[in-house]
Amino acid sequence: MTSSLTELDDDLVRCMSIGAVFSEFGGKIHSIDFHRKDDLLVTASEDDSVRLYDIANAKLLKTTSHKKHGTDRICFTHHPSSVICSSKYNLESTGESLRYLSMYDNRCIRYFKGHTQRVVSLCMSPINDSFMSGSLDHSVRIWDLRVNACQGILRLRGRPAVAYDQQGLVFAVAMEGGAIKLFDSRSYDKGPFDTFLVGGDTAEVCDIKFSNDGKSMLLTTTNNNIYILDAYGGEKRCGFSLEASPGTPIEATFTPDGKYMVAGSGGGTMHAWSIETKNE
Structure with missing residues (x-):
């Protein structure tokens, strides 16, 4: 974000309220992502559309439709008008599981083929053109925006999540x-350098x-629990634990300072916790 960050404390978090409402679409949104540097938000919705918003001015900038492939997971690249979007339809027949899209001129810059089932996790490297996708086909694939071919594959059990x-x-x-x-991104082919277990x-x-x-x-x-782990x-x-949200995974995130955690819930409410005191 371009604006300076205000230091958060318990009183400020308790006073938070809705700052803007984007009412252009009233249906289900599959995923959202904020740009790392610019005041932009992108969404992928159940109507197979992608919407780009200016969050500083509470303004919808662009809507693009993607009826052929559908829209599911989405994330920004480093460019403010380019995104990566996963497909919902025709995965087995076309293999076009991921698309590199230009929101500026509504153009698909590149298709990424490989996953045969739905992509459930997607993230962009903060330092270069690499990105990762995790799919229900029990694989994690590593890609480069500049080339079509997959750069690496990790086979695993269960539903993968990547970051x-x-x-x-x-x-x-x-x-x-x-x-x-945990993998070293420069030598992931050597296997993980550490493994954690979320006990219980x-x-x-x-x-x-x-x-x-x-x-x-x-x-x-998937059972609506949230955990904070020491990353080392x-x-x-x-x-x-949160109220169940049938058919929709809950979403949670850190505040920029890492002191608080914010999450939505199946009850339609937002929750915030202090990570240090564990109080809501």
Whole structure:
């Protein structure tokens, strides 16, 4: 974001309220992503559209339709008008599981073929043109925006979730049984250099994120639990449970300073917790 960050404390978090409402679409949104540097938000919706918003001015900038492939997971590239979007339709027949899209001129720059089932996790490297995708075909694929061919494949059990740390040097892969494996992004072919286990919860992880300072990892699971782990040793720092959201995984994230965690819930409410005190 271009504006300076306000230091958060408990009182400020308690006073937070809705700052803007985007009412152009009233249906289900599959995924959202904020640009790392610009005040932009992108969404992928159930009507097979992608929408780009200016969040500083609460303005819809562009809507593009993608009826042939559909829209599911989405993330920004480094360019503010380019995104990566996963497909919903014709995966087995076309193999076109991922698309590199220009929102500026509504053009598909490149198709990425390989996954044969739905992509459920997608993330862009913060330092270069690499990105990762995790699919229900039990694979994680590593790509480069500049070439069509897949650069690497990790085979695993269960539903994968993937994330780069904020320096782009390490990436995490969550898999069946609550196992979190850490890889050096420069030599991932040598296997993980560390493995964590989320003890006591064998539900599949549907999302994983690193805090901006790289000290913590956030996991959300398919049974609506959220865990904060120490990113260095894997110890569980805290855990929270939310109301069920049938058919839709819950979404949670760190605040920019890494001191708080914010999440939506099946009850239609937002929750915020202090990671240090574990209080809501």
